[in-house]
Amino acid sequence: MTPRDTILQVTNLTKRFGGLVAVNDLTFQVREHEVMGIIGPNGSGKSTTMNLISGALKVTGGSIILEDHDLTSLPPHKIARFGVARTFQLVRILPHLSVVENVIAGTAFAHKARWGAEAEQFAEALLERLELGDKKNQDIGSLTYIDQKRLELARALASEPEILLLDEWLAGLNPSELRIGIELISQLREEGRTIILVEHVMDAIRSLCDRCVVMNSGKKIAEGTPAEVLSDKEVIRAYLGDE
Amino acid sequence: MDILISGLLLGGTYALMAMGLNLQYGVARIMNLANGEMLVLGGLAAFWLFTASAISPLITALVVAPLAFAGNWLIYRYLLLPLVRRSKNQGQLEVDSILATFGISFALVGVMVSIHGEYITYSYLADPFSILGSTVALNRLVAFLAAATIGAALYIWLNRTYAGTAVRAVSVDTEAAGLVGINVDRISALAFALGGAVTAVGGTLISTFITLDASIGVIFTMKALIIIIMGGVGDIRGAIIAALILGLVETTVATVIDPGLTLAAAYVIFLAVLLFRPQGLFGRRTS
Amino acid sequence: MNSGEMKFLVIGVVLALGAASIPIVSDGYWLSIATTAMMYIALSTSWTLFSGPTHLIALSTGAFFGIGGYLVGSGMSDYDQSFWLMAIIAPVVATILAMLIGLATLRLSGVYFVIFTLGLAEMIRNLVSWVQNNFLGSRGLYVLTDFTEAHIYWMLLSVATIVFLAGWLINRSRLGFALRIIGNDEQVARHVGINTAWSKVILFMTTGFFAALVGAIVAPRYSYIEPNVVFSPQLSFLVVIMALLGGIHRLWGPLVGVIPFTLIWEAISISFPNSTTLFLGLSFLLIVYFIPNGFVGLFENLTGRMRK
Numbered sequence: 001m002t003p004r005d006t007i008l009q010v011t012n013l014t015k016r017f018g019g020l021v022a023v024n025d026l027t028f029q030v031r032e033h034e035v036m037g038i039i040g041p042n043g044s045g046k047s048t049t050m051n052l053i054s055g056a057l058k059v060t061g062g063s064i065i066l067e068d069h070d071l072t073s074l075p076p077h078k079i080a081r082f083g084v085a086r087t088f089q090l091v092r093i094l095p096h097l098s099v100v101e102n103v104i105a106g107t108a109f110a111h112k113a114r115w116g117a118e119a120e121q122f123a124e125a126l127l128e129r130l131e132l133g134d135k136k137n138q139d140i141g142s143l144t145y146i147d148q149k150r151l152e153l154a155r156a157l158a159s160e161p162e163i164l165l166l167d168e169w170l171a172g173l174n175p176s177e178l179r180i181g182i183e184l185i186s187q188l189r190e191e192g193r194t195i196i197l198v199e200h201v202m203d204a205i206r207s208l209c210d211r212c213v214v215m216n217s218g219k220k221i222a223e224g225t226p227a228e229v230l231s232d233k234e235v236i237r238a239y240l241g242d243e
Numbered sequence: 244m245d246i247l248i249s250g251l252l253l254g255g256t257y258a259l260m261a262m263g264l265n266l267q268y269g270v271a272r273i274m275n276l277a278n279g280e281m282l283v284l285g286g287l288a289a290f291w292l293f294t295a296s297a298i299s300p301l302i303t304a305l306v307v308a309p310l311a312f313a314g315n316w317l318i319y320r321y322l323l324l325p326l327v328r329r330s331k332n333q334g335q336l337e338v339d340s341i342l343a344t345f346g347i348s349f350a351l352v353g354v355m356v357s358i359h360g361e362y363i364t365y366s367y368l369a370d371p372f373s374i375l376g377s378t379v380a381l382n383r384l385v386a387f388l389a390a391a392t393i394g395a396a397l398y399i400w401l402n403r404t405y406a407g408t409a410v411r412a413v414s415v416d417t418e419a420a421g422l423v424g425i426n427v428d429r430i431s432a433l434a435f436a437l438g439g440a441v442t443a444v445g446g447t448l449i450s451t452f453i454t455l456d457a458s459i460g461v462i463f464t465m466k467a468l469i470i471i472i473m474g475g476v477g478d479i480r481g482a483i484i485a486a487l488i489l490g491l492v493e494t495t496v497a498t499v500i501d502p503g504l505t506l507a508a509a510y511v512i513f514l515a516v517l518l519f520r521p522q523g524l525f526g527r528r529t530s
Numbered sequence: 531m532n533s534g535e536m537k538f539l540v541i542g543v544v545l546a547l548g549a550a551s552i553p554i555v556s557d558g559y560w561l562s563i564a565t566t567a568m569m570y571i572a573l574s575t576s577w578t579l580f581s582g583p584t585h586l587i588a589l590s591t592g593a594f595f596g597i598g599g600y601l602v603g604s605g606m607s608d609y610d611q612s613f614w615l616m617a618i619i620a621p622v623v624a625t626i627l628a629m630l631i632g633l634a635t636l637r638l639s640g641v642y643f644v645i646f647t648l649g650l651a652e653m654i655r656n657l658v659s660w661v662q663n664n665f666l667g668s669r670g671l672y673v674l675t676d677f678t679e680a681h682i683y684w685m686l687l688s689v690a691t692i693v694f695l696a697g698w699l700i701n702r703s704r705l706g707f708a709l710r711i712i713g714n715d716e717q718v719a720r721h722v723g724i725n726t727a728w729s730k731v732i733l734f735m736t737t738g739f740f741a742a743l744v745g746a747i748v749a750p751r752y753s754y755i756e757p758n759v760v761f762s763p764q765l766s767f768l769v770v771i772m773a774l775l776g777g778i779h780r781l782w783g784p785l786v787g788v789i790p791f792t793l794i795w796e797a798i799s800i801s802f803p804n805s806t807t808l809f810l811g812l813s814f815l816l817i818v819y820f821i822p823n824g825f826v827g828l829f830e831n832l833t834g835r836m837r838k
Contacts, residue, residue, distance in 0.1 A: 054721060080723035094714035105711050108704055109723035115704055159722065274641055276648070326818070334640070338585050339818055341644060342774070345767065346814030353808025360804070458807070461763070465649040472642065503660050506653045513646065514634060521638050 004031040007194055008053075008163055012062035015048055015218075022048040024218035025062070030163065033192040035185075037205045037226065040215035041238055046198040047089055049215070050167045053196070054086045055079040066162060081111050083162030087152045087169050091145070099136045099143075102151055103127060106158030123158060130154050130184070146177045153184070164188070166197040170204055182207060202230070214238070245377045246494050252379060254490020255387040256449050258483045259394055260463060261470035263442030269477035270414040270434035272333070273323055273340045277348035278467060279460030280355075281311060281439050283363070285446025286455045287355060290363045300367055301389065304447045308440045315439025318347065319432045327431075348460065355457035363455040386448035393444060398479060410434050414477045442467075462506065469513045475523020485524060488512070546691055553680035561679050567792040568686040569748055573765075574773040574784035576693045576740035579700060580733040581770075582778040583709035586640045589766040590631070592651035594624040594738045596761030598745025600658060603671030603755030613675050617746040621739045628738030632731035647766075655761035662757065671755040685747045693740055697781045700733075709733060767810060768795070774817050777824025786825045 008030040015023040023045040030036050038046045051057040053064055055076035064071045069082045085106070094102050103123035107114045114122050127133050130150045135143065143151065149169065156164055170181045182204050188195065189208060199205055205212060205226050212229045214222040216238040222229045229235055260282055267275045285307050292298040292306075326343060330336035368382040401407035412420040413430045421427045446463075449455070470489055474481030489509060496508040516523075552564050573591055581588050598620040605616035631650070635643040700706040708729045711719040719726050749755060768791075776787025791813075798809050821828055 056717070056721070075725075076720040077723050077725045080721055086721055088718075092715055092718050094711060094718060096714050097710065101707075105707070105718070105722050108707060111723075113704075155722065274644075322815075334585060337641060338587065339822075341587055342814055343818045346811045346818060349767070349807050349811025349814060351811070353805060353811055356807060357804055462649065462652070465645070468645045468648075472645070501660050501664070503656050506649060507657050507660075510649070510653045517634050517638060517642060517646075521642070 004033060006030070007032045007067060008196075009065040010049075010053070010062070011065070013049070013052060013059065013064065014061035015045075015052055015057060016060045021218050023052065026213075026215070026218070026220050027062075028213050028220065028223065030194060030196060032194055034210045035189050035193075035195045035197065035208055037209035037212040038196060038198045038215060039200075039205055039212055039229075040221075043217075044215040044238075045218040046215055047167055048218075050086065050165050050196070050198055053079075054084055054165055077109070080109070080159065083111050083159070084165065085110075085156040085159045085161035085163075086165040087149075087156050087167060089167045089171070091148050091152050093140065093143075093148050093151050093155075095140060097140070099127065099132065099138060099140060099151060100124060102140070103154045103158050106155035107160075110159030110161075112160050123154075126154050126158055130157075146173060146180065149173070149181070150184070157188075161193075163194045163196065166195060166199075168198055168200065170199060170201050178204075206230075244375070245379075246498050247491065248374060248377050249379050249383060250491035250494035251487055252383045252387040252490070253494055254487035255390045255394075256445060257466060257470060257490050258486035259390040259448070260442050260445035261467045261474070261482045261486050262394060262397060262479060263438040263440070263445060264464070264467040265471050265474075265477065265479065265482050266410075266434045266438030266441065268471065270410055271319065271323075271431040271438075272327075272336065272417070273319070273435060274337060274344065275435075275438075276341060276344040276461075276464055277318075277351060278344075278439075278442055279462065279464035280348050280351040281315070281442045281460075282446030282449065282463050283355065283455050283457065283460045284351070285311065285443035286363050286450030287359060287457075288443075289447040289450045290359075290365050293365050293367060300447050300451050301385070304389070304444045307443050307447050311443035312436045312440040316432055316436035318439070319435040322347065323435070324428065324432070327428075348464075352458050352460065360457060363450060363457075365450075367451045369452075380452055382451040386451055389448055390445065393441065394483065397441065401479070406430075406433070465506075466509055469509050469516075472521075473512065473516045473524060475525055478523060478525060481523050481525045542694065546687070549687055550684065553683055557680070561683065563792065563796055565679055565683045565686065565751070566796070567788055568683055568690055569744055570769065570772055570788045570792055571785055572686055572690040572693050572744050573741060573769045574776070574788055575690065575697060575781070576737050577769050578773050578778045578781070578784050579693075579697050580709075580730070580737040581773070582783075583706070583713040584640075584730055584733070585713055586636075586730075587644050587770060588647050588734065588737065589644065589763075589770065590628070590647040590650050590738065591741045591769045592762050592764070592766040593647070593654050594628065594741035595745035595748075595765055596651055596654060596658075596757070597624045597627065598742035598747075599749040599752070599755055599760035600671070600745075600757060601742075602746045602749040603673050603760075604666075606673055607671045607755075608666060613673070613750070617743070620746045621742040624742030625735045625739045628735040629731060632734040633727070636730045636734065637727045651761045651763045651766060655757050658757045658761070673749045673753055673755055675750040677750045679751075682747060682751055686744065689740065689743055689747065694781065696736065700736075701781060705729060705732065764810075771810065771813050771817065775813070775821070775824055777826030779823065780826050783824055783826040 006029045011027050013023055013026040026049065038049060040046050048057065052059050055074055059072050066082055066084065071079050071082060094105060097105065100120060100123050103126055104119045107119050107122060124136060127136050130153065132147060132150055132154065135147060153169065170178060173181050185208055209226050211224065212226050213220055214229050214235050221238060222232045222235050264275060264278045267273055267278065288307050289300040289303045292303045293300060322343060323340060326339045327336060330339060368385055370381045371378045372381040372384055374384065401411055409425045409430050410433065412425055413427055417427055466489065470482055470485045473485035489512060492508050492512060493505040496504050553561055577588065577591055601620040601623060602613060602616040605611040605619065606613060631646065635646045708719065708724045711724060712726050712729060716726055745760065752759065772787045772791045773784040775791055776785060777783035799806055
C-alpha cells in the first residue's frame with residue numbers, strides 16, 4: 001500500500017466537562033481516501049471526539065488540523081465550510097422540508113456551494129445514487145428508518161466533503177438493513193472518500209475500515225488494522241474487563 | 244446604608260416571587276408568562292380584605308396560598324398539560340406555552356381591570372422602624388421576614404422530604420425521573436401549583452409596600468425571569484443572590500438617578516448576564 | 531418564474547391595485563379602518579419574515595414602531611428637521627438597535643430572546659421619558675404635516691408592497707432557506723455550514739427596519755407624539771396575534787389574519803372598551819388550542835382532505 005497524504009491531523013486533543021475528562025490527550029491522523037474507525041466501549045469518548053472535530057463541542061486542549069486549516073477553535077459552520085460533513089448519532093432529518101430540499105441543505109452552504117436549478121439537479125442525482133430516487137416526492141414523515149438514514153447521508157455527501165464523519169450510522173438498523181448499510185459505505189470507500197466512522201458493529205469495522213483507533217476512558221489504547229487491534233490484549237481487556 | 248437596607252429588603256421579596264417562577268420553569272418546564280398576574284391577584288386579595296374587613300395581609304397570605312395552589316393546579320392540568328402532551332419537541336412546547344400563558348395573562352388582566360381598574364394601594368404597618376441606624380417602613384421588614392421564612396421552608400421541603408426530592412429529580416432530568424417510577428405529570432403539576440402559590444403569596448407581601456395595578460404583572464414576570472436567568476435555571480441559591488442584587492441595583496438607581504429607570508436598570512443587568520455569564524452566576528459552562 | 535409564481539404575482543398586483551383605490555371610493559370611518567389594517571398588514575407580514583421560520587416570538591414591534599414615531603416627533607419638534615429625513619433616519623436607528631439586541635440574545639436560547647423583547651418597549655419608553663424630562667425639557671412633540679389620511683394610507687400600502695416583495699425575494703434566497711433549516715433543526719443548520727446567529731440577526735434587523743418605518747409614517751396620524759402612546763407593548767401583541775391567526779408558514783398568511791381581526795378589534799374597542807385585554811387573552815387561547823396553524827393551516831387542511 002502506498003502511503004498517502006495526511007488530510008486530518010489530531011494532536012493531543014483533550015476535552016474536559018468540569019472535572020470529567022472525556023477525551024484525554026488523543027493523537028491520530030487520517031489519510032486521504034482512508035476509512036478510519038474509532039471504536040471503544042460505551043462512554044470511552046468516541047462521540048465526543050466526533051463532536052470536537054465537527055465543532056459541536058469546544059476543544060479544551062490540543063489541535064485539529066484539516067489540510068492547512070486549523071479547525072481547533074472554529075464554530076461548526078466554519079468547520080463545515082472547510083469540508084467536514086457529519087451525520088448524527090440519532091438520525092436528524094429536517095422534518096418540514098421536502099426530500100430534495102433536505103439534500104440541497106447540504107450543498108447550499110458548503111465550500112463548493114450550489115444553488116437554484118444546479119443544486120436541484122445535483123440533489124436529485126445524489127438521491128438517485130442512494131436509491132432514494134423514487135422517494136423524492138414522498139412525504140418526509142413516511143420515510144422508513146433506513147431511508148431517513150440514507151437521506152441524512154445524502155445531505156452530508158451533498159457538501160462534497162473533504163472528510164465525512166459517520167457517528168454510529170449503522171446503529172438501530174435491522175439485520176437486512178444492516179447489510180444494505182454496510183454495502184453503501186463500502187461503495188463510498190471505493191469512490192475514494194475519506195471517512196471517520198464511530199461504530200459498535202464489529203462486522204462493519206472489519207469489512208470497512210483501513211485502520212482503527214481504539215479508545216477507552218478518553219485515551220487511545222491501540223491503533224492499527226482492524227485485525228491487529230481486535231487481537232490486542234489491552235483492547236480485549238477494555239471490552240471484556242480484567243478476568 | 245439606607246439604600247443597602249431597603250434594597251436587600253426589596254430583594255428578599257423578589258426572591259420569593261422568582262422562586263415561584265423557578266419551580267414552574269425549572270420543574271414543569273413551562274415558561275409561565277402569567278406569573279406576574281398571580282402576583283397581582285395575591286396583592287388584590289390583600290387589598291380587598293384589608294380595605295373591606297381590615298384583615299392583616301399576613302392572614303390573607305394564608306388564604307391566598309391554598310387558593311392559588313388550586314387555581315394553578317387547574318391551569319396546569321387543563322390548559323398546559325394538553326400542550327405538553329401534544330408537543331413533539333421542547334421547542335414546540337416552548338412556543339405553545341409562551342402563547343398560552345400570554346393568553347392566560349391577558350385574560351386575567353382583563354378580568355382584574357373590569358373588577359378593579361384603579362391602583363391597588365392601602366396602608367398597612369407604614370410606620371417607621373429603625374434598623375442598624377437607618378429607618379425603613381415596618382411593612383418592608385415584615386414582608387422580608389415572611390418571605391425569608393417561606394423561602395427557608397421551601398428549601399427544607401425540597402431537600403429533606405420525599406416529595407421535594409422527586410421535584411428536584413424531575414427538574415434535573417424529566418426522562419430519568421420517569422424511568423425510576425416518579426409520576427412526572429403529577430410532580431410537574433405539584434411544582435407548578437406550588438410555584439403559583441408562592442408567587443401569589445409574594446404578591447400579597449409586596450402589596451403592603453408597593454402600589455400595584457391590574458396591568459403591572461408583566462413587569463414582575465420580567466423581573467422574575469431576569470432573576471432566574473441571572474441565578475441559573477433551577478438554582479435556588481443563585482436565585483436568592485440574584486434577587487438581592489436586583490433589589491439593590493433597583494433601589495440604588497431609583498434613589499440616586501430616577502425611579503422611572505428601575506426597569507432600564509434591570510435590563511442593564513440582564514444584558515450583562517447574557518453577555519458575560521449566560522449560564523447563570525453559579526452555573527458551569529457546559530460547552 | 532414558474533406558472534404558480536406568475537399566478538401569485540397577478541393576484542398580488544390585482545390586490546394591490548384594488549387596495550390602492552380604496553381612498554377614492556371611501557373616506558372617513560372606513561378609510562381610517564383601512565389605514566389601520568394596512569399598518570397591521572405591513573407590521574405582521576414583516577414580523578413573520580423573522581418569526582415565521584425561526585419560531586421565535588419577537589415582542590419588539592412596539593419598541594421599533596415607537597422609535598419610528600418618536601424620532602419623527604422629536605426630529606420635527608426639537609430639531610426642526612423634515613418629516614422625510616426623519617422617516618429615513620428612524621428605520622436606520624431601529625435597524626442598528628435590532629442588530630445589537632440580536633447579537634446579544636440570538637446566539638443564546640430562544641427563550642432569552644423572547645424575554646428580552648417582552649419588556650423592551652416599556653424599557654425604551656422609560657428611558658425616552660427620562661431623557662426628555664431631564665435633558666430636552668418636557669415640551670410636546672408635534673408632527674404637523676399636510677398629509678391626509680389617504681396619503682398615509684398610500685404610503686403604508688407602498689411599504690406593505692415592499693415588505694411582500696422583500697419576503698418573496700428572501701424566501702427564494704439562500705438566506706430564507708437557511709432560516710427554514712434553522713427553524714427545523716438549528717444544530718443541523720450549523721453543521722451544514724450556516725452561520726445561524728447572523729442569519730437570524732439579519733432577518734430580525736429587517737423586521738426592526740420595517741416596524742420603525744411604519745411607526746414613522748403613522749406618526750402624522752397622531753399629530754401629537756407621546757412616548758406613552760407610541761411605545762405601546764399592546765401593539766407588539768396585536769401584531770403577533772394577527773400573524774398567528776392568519777398563519778405564519780406562508781408569506782400571505784398574516785394578511786388573512788389582519789383583516790378580520792382589525793374589524794373585530796375596532797368593533798370591540800368601540801362597544802366594550804374595557805374588555806379589549808380580555809378579548810386579546812381569549813384570542814391567544816383560541817389560537818393555541820384550536821387553530822395552531824392559523825386560517826391558512828385550516829384552509830390547507832380542508833383542501834388537503836377534499837383532495838383525498
